[in-house]
Amino acid sequence: MRTDFDPATMSAGDFYRLLTAVVVPRPIAWVSSVSPEGVDNLAPHSFFTVASTNPPIVQFTSVGEKDSLRNITESKEFVVNLAPAALLEEVNATGTNFPPDVSEFDAAGLTREPSLTVAAPRVKESLAVLECRLHSVLPMGDSTLVFGEVTHAAVSDEVLDGSHPRIDLLEPLSRLGLDEWGTQSTVQELKRIRLKDWPGPFRPKA
Template identity: 55%
Template structure:
Protein backbone atom coordinates (compact mmCIF):
# COMPACT_ATOMS: atom_id res chain seq x y z
CA UNK A 1 0.00 0.00 0.00
CA UNK A 2 1.19 3.53 -0.79
CA UNK A 3 0.15 6.93 0.51
CA UNK A 4 -0.31 9.49 -2.27
CA UNK A 5 0.93 13.09 -1.92
CA UNK A 6 -0.43 15.89 -4.12
CA UNK A 7 1.88 18.93 -4.13
CA UNK A 8 -0.90 21.26 -5.27
CA UNK A 9 -3.27 20.13 -2.52
CA UNK A 10 -0.61 20.12 0.18
CA UNK A 11 0.65 23.60 -0.59
CA UNK A 12 3.97 25.39 -0.28
CA UNK A 13 4.56 24.56 3.38
CA UNK A 14 3.67 20.89 3.78
CA UNK A 15 5.04 19.45 0.54
CA UNK A 16 8.57 20.87 0.92
CA UNK A 17 8.80 19.00 4.23
CA UNK A 18 8.01 15.80 2.33
CA UNK A 19 10.37 16.61 -0.54
CA UNK A 20 13.38 17.45 1.63
CA UNK A 21 12.86 14.18 3.50
CA UNK A 22 13.12 12.26 0.22
CA UNK A 23 16.00 14.01 -1.53
CA UNK A 24 18.62 12.89 0.97
CA UNK A 25 21.40 13.04 1.93
CA UNK A 26 22.19 16.54 0.69
CA UNK A 27 25.70 18.02 0.87
CA UNK A 28 25.95 21.33 2.67
CA UNK A 29 27.60 24.40 1.19
CA UNK A 30 28.79 26.56 4.08
CA UNK A 31 28.84 29.82 2.15
CA UNK A 32 30.81 32.88 3.19
CA UNK A 33 30.12 36.25 1.59
CA UNK A 34 30.75 39.91 2.34
CA UNK A 35 28.57 43.00 1.98
CA UNK A 36 29.37 45.38 -0.85
CA UNK A 37 30.96 47.94 1.50
CA UNK A 38 33.04 45.23 3.16
CA UNK A 39 31.62 46.01 6.60
CA UNK A 40 30.03 42.63 7.36
CA UNK A 41 31.25 39.11 6.59
CA UNK A 42 28.37 36.63 6.47
CA UNK A 43 28.36 32.83 6.80
CA UNK A 44 25.42 30.48 6.23
CA UNK A 45 24.76 26.81 5.39
CA UNK A 46 22.84 25.93 2.22
CA UNK A 47 21.72 22.31 1.80
CA UNK A 48 20.65 22.62 -1.84
CA UNK A 49 24.16 22.36 -3.27
CA UNK A 50 25.83 20.57 -6.17
CA UNK A 51 28.34 20.67 -9.04
CA UNK A 52 26.87 22.31 -12.12
CA UNK A 53 29.83 21.90 -14.53
CA UNK A 54 33.31 20.41 -14.45
CA UNK A 55 34.78 22.36 -17.40
CA UNK A 56 34.73 25.15 -16.48
CA UNK A 57 34.43 24.18 -12.80
CA UNK A 58 31.10 25.62 -11.60
CA UNK A 59 29.28 24.86 -8.36
CA UNK A 60 25.71 25.81 -7.51
CA UNK A 61 23.75 26.53 -4.34
CA UNK A 62 20.12 27.55 -3.96
CA UNK A 63 18.80 30.43 -1.87
CA UNK A 64 15.20 29.82 -0.82
CA UNK A 65 13.92 33.37 -0.64
CA UNK A 66 16.27 36.32 -0.75
CA UNK A 67 18.84 35.34 1.84
CA UNK A 68 21.89 37.44 2.71
CA UNK A 69 24.18 35.05 0.83
CA UNK A 70 22.28 35.73 -2.40
CA UNK A 71 22.17 39.49 -1.89
CA UNK A 72 25.89 39.66 -1.20
CA UNK A 73 26.76 37.53 -4.25
CA UNK A 74 24.59 39.79 -6.40
CA UNK A 75 26.35 42.87 -4.98
CA UNK A 76 29.95 41.61 -5.02
CA UNK A 77 30.03 38.68 -7.47
CA UNK A 78 32.02 36.52 -5.04
CA UNK A 79 31.57 33.77 -2.45
CA UNK A 80 33.42 30.89 -0.81
CA UNK A 81 32.09 27.37 -0.26
CA UNK A 82 33.61 25.95 2.91
CA UNK A 83 33.47 22.16 3.33
CA UNK A 84 31.02 21.02 6.02
CA UNK A 85 32.47 18.21 8.11
CA UNK A 86 31.06 16.29 11.06
CA UNK A 87 33.19 17.97 13.75
CA UNK A 88 31.82 21.37 12.65
CA UNK A 89 28.14 20.50 13.17
CA UNK A 90 27.53 22.79 16.15
CA UNK A 91 29.26 25.74 14.46
CA UNK A 92 27.38 25.21 11.20
CA UNK A 93 24.04 25.03 13.00
CA UNK A 94 24.88 28.21 14.93
CA UNK A 95 25.36 30.09 11.64
CA UNK A 96 21.92 29.02 10.33
CA UNK A 97 20.16 31.60 12.56
CA UNK A 98 18.38 34.31 10.58
CA UNK A 99 20.49 37.21 11.84
CA UNK A 100 20.08 40.74 10.46
CA UNK A 101 22.30 41.49 7.49
CA UNK A 102 24.48 43.76 9.62
CA UNK A 103 25.40 40.91 12.01
CA UNK A 104 28.30 38.60 11.16
CA UNK A 105 27.84 34.90 11.89
CA UNK A 106 31.63 34.60 12.05
CA UNK A 107 31.50 36.78 15.16
CA UNK A 108 28.33 35.47 16.80
CA UNK A 109 29.32 31.80 16.41
CA UNK A 110 33.02 32.37 17.06
CA UNK A 111 34.15 31.01 13.69
CA UNK A 112 37.81 31.72 12.90
CA UNK A 113 38.45 33.44 9.57
CA UNK A 114 41.23 32.89 7.06
CA UNK A 115 41.97 35.26 4.18
CA UNK A 116 41.05 34.00 0.73
CA UNK A 117 43.57 34.15 -2.12
CA UNK A 118 41.40 35.37 -5.02
CA UNK A 119 38.13 36.73 -3.59
CA UNK A 120 37.11 39.12 -0.81
CA UNK A 121 34.93 36.85 1.38
CA UNK A 122 37.03 35.02 3.97
CA UNK A 123 37.48 31.29 4.25
CA UNK A 124 36.54 29.33 7.37
CA UNK A 125 39.91 28.44 8.89
CA UNK A 126 38.67 25.12 10.34
CA UNK A 127 37.10 23.93 7.08
CA UNK A 128 39.33 21.24 5.50
CA UNK A 129 38.51 22.17 1.89
CA UNK A 130 37.47 25.54 0.46
CA UNK A 131 36.30 26.66 -2.97
CA UNK A 132 36.71 30.32 -3.85
CA UNK A 133 34.11 31.32 -6.43
CA UNK A 134 33.16 34.20 -8.69
CA UNK A 135 29.54 34.49 -9.72
CA UNK A 136 28.79 32.96 -13.10
CA UNK A 137 25.03 33.50 -13.25
CA UNK A 138 21.88 33.37 -11.14
CA UNK A 139 18.58 31.81 -12.12
CA UNK A 140 15.25 32.59 -10.49
CA UNK A 141 12.92 29.62 -10.13
CA UNK A 142 9.71 29.78 -8.11
CA UNK A 143 10.48 30.97 -4.59
CA UNK A 144 14.21 30.31 -5.02
CA UNK A 145 17.30 31.57 -6.78
CA UNK A 146 20.03 29.25 -8.07
CA UNK A 147 23.48 30.76 -7.66
CA UNK A 148 26.19 29.46 -9.98
CA UNK A 149 29.82 30.24 -9.21
CA UNK A 150 32.99 29.49 -11.13
CA UNK A 151 35.68 28.03 -8.90
CA UNK A 152 38.76 30.21 -9.26
CA UNK A 153 40.79 28.70 -6.42
CA UNK A 154 40.55 25.60 -4.24
CA UNK A 155 42.56 24.68 -1.17
CA UNK A 156 42.65 21.60 1.05
CA UNK A 157 44.48 20.58 4.20
CA UNK A 158 47.28 18.22 3.18
CA UNK A 159 46.41 15.51 5.73
CA UNK A 160 43.09 14.93 3.95
CA UNK A 161 44.62 14.36 0.50
CA UNK A 162 45.05 10.76 -0.70
CA UNK A 163 46.12 9.94 -4.28
CA UNK A 164 45.99 13.64 -5.21
CA UNK A 165 42.42 14.25 -4.14
CA UNK A 166 40.46 14.78 -0.90
CA UNK A 167 39.53 11.52 0.80
CA UNK A 168 35.88 11.26 1.82
CA UNK A 169 36.46 8.98 4.80
CA UNK A 170 39.05 11.34 6.24
CA UNK A 171 36.93 14.42 5.56
CA UNK A 172 33.88 12.99 7.40
CA UNK A 173 31.33 15.03 5.40
CA UNK A 174 28.20 16.29 7.08
CA UNK A 175 24.90 16.12 5.21
CA UNK A 176 21.35 17.37 5.68
CA UNK A 177 18.37 15.05 5.90
CA UNK A 178 14.71 15.85 6.62
CA UNK A 179 13.52 18.21 9.35
CA UNK A 180 16.17 18.71 12.03
CA UNK A 181 18.02 15.53 11.00
CA UNK A 182 21.67 15.61 9.92
CA UNK A 183 23.63 12.76 8.39
CA UNK A 184 27.20 11.50 8.56
CA UNK A 185 29.16 9.42 6.07
CA UNK A 186 28.62 5.90 7.41
CA UNK A 187 30.02 2.94 5.46
CA UNK A 188 31.82 3.73 2.21
CA UNK A 189 31.18 1.21 -0.58
CA UNK A 190 33.74 0.73 -3.35
CA UNK A 191 32.39 -0.53 -6.68
CA UNK A 192 33.99 0.10 -10.08
CA UNK A 193 31.86 1.22 -12.99
CA UNK A 194 31.31 -1.55 -15.58
CA UNK A 195 32.59 -0.54 -19.04
CA UNK A 196 30.45 -1.18 -22.12
CA UNK A 197 31.77 -3.82 -24.55
CA UNK A 198 30.52 -4.38 -28.07
CA UNK A 199 28.85 -7.81 -28.49
CA UNK A 200 31.32 -10.34 -29.88
CA UNK A 201 34.36 -8.23 -29.04
CA UNK A 202 37.42 -10.21 -27.99
Protein backbone atom coordinates in the same frame (compact mmCIF):
# COMPACT_ATOMS: atom_id res chain seq x y z
CA MET B 1 0.77 0.10 -0.85
CA ARG B 2 1.89 3.71 -1.25
CA THR B 3 0.55 7.01 0.06
CA ASP B 4 0.09 9.62 -2.67
CA PHE B 5 1.09 13.27 -2.20
CA ASP B 6 -0.17 15.90 -4.64
CA PRO B 7 1.71 19.24 -4.52
CA ALA B 8 -1.33 20.93 -6.05
CA THR B 9 -3.43 20.11 -2.98
CA MET B 10 -0.75 20.58 -0.29
CA SER B 11 0.72 23.72 1.20
CA ALA B 12 4.14 24.69 -0.11
CA GLY B 13 5.59 24.15 3.37
CA ASP B 14 4.20 20.65 3.71
CA PHE B 15 5.47 19.59 0.30
CA TYR B 16 8.86 21.20 1.04
CA ARG B 17 9.16 19.02 4.13
CA LEU B 18 8.31 15.95 2.03
CA LEU B 19 10.88 16.85 -0.65
CA THR B 20 13.66 17.43 1.85
CA ALA B 21 12.88 14.11 3.54
CA VAL B 22 13.20 12.07 0.35
CA VAL B 23 15.92 14.00 -1.54
CA VAL B 24 18.61 12.83 0.87
CA PRO B 25 21.37 13.06 1.82
CA ARG B 26 22.07 16.58 0.59
CA PRO B 27 25.60 18.03 0.68
CA ILE B 28 25.97 21.43 2.31
CA ALA B 29 27.43 24.53 0.72
CA TRP B 30 28.72 26.51 3.70
CA VAL B 31 28.81 29.83 1.88
CA SER B 32 30.87 32.80 3.01
CA SER B 33 30.32 36.22 1.45
CA VAL B 34 30.80 39.89 2.26
CA SER B 35 28.04 42.49 2.42
CA PRO B 36 28.37 45.92 0.77
CA GLU B 37 28.89 47.27 4.30
CA GLY B 38 31.85 44.91 4.82
CA VAL B 39 30.17 42.36 7.11
CA ASP B 40 31.36 38.77 6.63
CA ASN B 41 28.38 36.44 6.24
CA LEU B 42 28.41 32.66 6.60
CA ALA B 43 25.41 30.40 5.97
CA PRO B 44 24.68 26.74 5.17
CA HIS B 45 22.71 25.94 2.00
CA SER B 46 21.67 22.33 1.54
CA PHE B 47 20.52 22.53 -2.09
CA PHE B 48 24.04 22.23 -3.54
CA THR B 49 25.80 20.44 -6.40
CA VAL B 50 28.34 20.59 -9.24
CA ALA B 51 26.78 22.23 -12.29
CA SER B 52 29.69 21.94 -14.76
CA THR B 53 33.18 20.46 -14.83
CA ASN B 54 34.69 22.51 -17.67
CA PRO B 55 34.57 25.27 -16.71
CA PRO B 56 34.27 24.19 -13.06
CA ILE B 57 30.98 25.60 -11.80
CA VAL B 58 29.15 24.81 -8.57
CA GLN B 59 25.57 25.73 -7.81
CA PHE B 60 23.55 26.30 -4.66
CA THR B 61 19.97 27.42 -4.19
CA SER B 62 18.83 30.26 -2.00
CA VAL B 63 15.30 29.55 -0.84
CA GLY B 64 13.93 33.07 -0.54
CA GLU B 65 16.18 36.13 -0.57
CA LYS B 66 18.82 35.63 2.09
CA ASP B 67 21.94 37.59 3.01
CA SER B 68 24.13 35.22 0.96
CA LEU B 69 22.16 35.95 -2.20
CA ARG B 70 22.13 39.71 -1.68
CA ASN B 71 25.84 39.81 -0.90
CA ILE B 72 26.84 37.65 -3.86
CA THR B 73 24.65 39.55 -6.27
CA GLU B 74 26.44 42.73 -5.18
CA SER B 75 30.03 41.48 -4.82
CA LYS B 76 29.98 38.82 -7.57
CA GLU B 77 32.00 36.35 -5.47
CA PHE B 78 31.81 33.86 -2.61
CA VAL B 79 33.47 30.83 -1.02
CA VAL B 80 31.99 27.36 -0.52
CA ASN B 81 33.51 25.81 2.61
CA LEU B 82 33.19 22.10 3.35
CA ALA B 83 30.90 21.56 6.35
CA PRO B 84 32.63 18.86 8.46
CA ALA B 85 30.95 16.67 11.06
CA ALA B 86 33.25 18.02 13.77
CA LEU B 87 31.66 21.47 13.31
CA LEU B 88 28.01 20.36 13.36
CA GLU B 89 27.02 22.83 16.07
CA GLU B 90 28.84 25.71 14.39
CA VAL B 91 27.32 24.94 10.98
CA ASN B 92 23.87 24.79 12.55
CA ALA B 93 24.48 28.06 14.41
CA THR B 94 25.34 29.89 11.18
CA GLY B 95 21.85 29.04 9.91
CA THR B 96 20.36 31.37 12.55
CA ASN B 97 18.58 34.38 11.05
CA PHE B 98 20.91 37.01 12.49
CA PRO B 99 20.42 40.59 11.28
CA PRO B 100 22.66 41.59 8.33
CA ASP B 101 25.03 43.62 10.55
CA VAL B 102 26.01 40.50 12.58
CA SER B 103 28.77 38.24 11.27
CA GLU B 104 28.14 34.54 11.74
CA PHE B 105 31.91 34.03 11.93
CA ASP B 106 31.91 35.93 15.21
CA ALA B 107 28.61 34.58 16.51
CA ALA B 108 29.71 30.96 16.00
CA GLY B 109 33.32 31.52 17.09
CA LEU B 110 34.87 30.63 13.72
CA THR B 111 38.15 31.87 12.31
CA ARG B 112 38.48 33.90 9.11
CA GLU B 113 41.18 32.87 6.64
CA PRO B 114 42.10 35.07 3.65
CA SER B 115 41.17 33.73 0.23
CA LEU B 116 43.60 33.89 -2.68
CA THR B 117 41.30 34.95 -5.54
CA VAL B 118 38.25 36.56 -3.91
CA ALA B 119 37.64 39.03 -1.09
CA ALA B 120 35.24 36.78 0.85
CA PRO B 121 37.07 34.97 3.67
CA ARG B 122 37.35 31.22 4.05
CA VAL B 123 36.50 29.30 7.21
CA LYS B 124 39.91 28.34 8.58
CA GLU B 125 38.46 25.32 10.39
CA SER B 126 37.04 23.90 7.14
CA LEU B 127 39.13 21.16 5.51
CA ALA B 128 38.33 22.09 1.90
CA VAL B 129 37.25 25.34 0.26
CA LEU B 130 36.18 26.46 -3.21
CA GLU B 131 36.66 30.13 -4.08
CA CYS B 132 34.08 31.25 -6.64
CA ARG B 133 33.23 34.16 -8.88
CA LEU B 134 29.56 34.58 -9.71
CA HIS B 135 28.71 33.08 -13.08
CA SER B 136 24.95 33.68 -13.12
CA VAL B 137 21.76 33.57 -11.09
CA LEU B 138 18.53 31.93 -12.17
CA PRO B 139 15.28 32.82 -10.39
CA MET B 140 12.98 29.81 -10.11
CA GLY B 141 9.72 29.95 -8.19
CA ASP B 142 10.36 31.10 -4.63
CA SER B 143 14.08 30.36 -4.97
CA THR B 144 17.19 31.53 -6.80
CA LEU B 145 19.86 29.25 -8.23
CA VAL B 146 23.34 30.72 -7.80
CA PHE B 147 26.11 29.51 -10.12
CA GLY B 148 29.74 30.18 -9.24
CA GLU B 149 32.82 29.45 -11.34
CA VAL B 150 35.53 27.96 -9.14
CA THR B 151 38.64 30.15 -9.33
CA HIS B 152 40.67 28.32 -6.69
CA ALA B 153 40.42 25.25 -4.47
CA ALA B 154 42.36 24.55 -1.29
CA VAL B 155 42.35 21.29 0.68
CA SER B 156 44.04 20.58 3.99
CA ASP B 157 47.08 18.33 3.60
CA GLU B 158 45.87 16.17 6.48
CA VAL B 159 42.95 14.80 4.41
CA LEU B 160 44.84 14.22 1.17
CA ASP B 161 46.05 10.91 -0.21
CA GLY B 162 48.40 12.27 -2.85
CA SER B 163 46.11 14.79 -4.54
CA HIS B 164 42.88 12.98 -3.66
CA PRO B 165 40.77 14.12 -0.68
CA ARG B 166 39.81 11.10 1.44
CA ILE B 167 36.13 10.96 2.33
CA ASP B 168 36.83 9.24 5.67
CA LEU B 169 39.01 12.17 6.70
CA LEU B 170 36.82 14.94 5.27
CA GLU B 171 33.79 13.59 7.20
CA PRO B 172 31.29 15.87 5.47
CA LEU B 173 27.94 16.70 7.01
CA SER B 174 24.74 16.30 5.04
CA ARG B 175 21.18 17.47 5.57
CA LEU B 176 18.25 15.11 5.84
CA GLY B 177 14.61 15.83 6.71
CA LEU B 178 13.26 18.00 9.54
CA ASP B 179 16.14 18.88 11.92
CA GLU B 180 18.10 15.76 10.98
CA TRP B 181 21.74 15.81 9.91
CA GLY B 182 23.77 13.03 8.36
CA THR B 183 27.37 12.07 9.01
CA GLN B 184 29.58 9.57 7.23
CA SER B 185 28.33 6.00 7.36
CA THR B 186 29.59 2.88 5.59
CA VAL B 187 31.36 3.72 2.33
CA GLN B 188 31.20 1.10 -0.41
CA GLU B 189 33.56 1.13 -3.38
CA LEU B 190 32.15 -0.26 -6.65
CA LYS B 191 33.54 0.42 -10.10
CA ARG B 192 31.20 1.48 -12.87
CA ILE B 193 30.58 -1.30 -15.42
CA ARG B 194 31.78 -0.45 -18.94
CA LEU B 195 29.67 -1.76 -21.80
CA LYS B 196 32.45 -4.10 -22.99
CA ASP B 197 32.52 -5.66 -19.53
CA TRP B 198 28.73 -6.12 -19.18
CA PRO B 199 28.31 -9.64 -17.74
CA GLY B 200 25.13 -10.69 -19.56
CA PRO B 201 22.95 -10.03 -22.60
CA PHE B 202 21.17 -6.76 -23.13
CA ARG B 203 18.67 -5.64 -25.69
CA PRO B 204 19.33 -2.29 -27.37
CA LYS B 205 16.36 -0.27 -28.54
CA ALA B 206 15.35 -0.88 -32.13
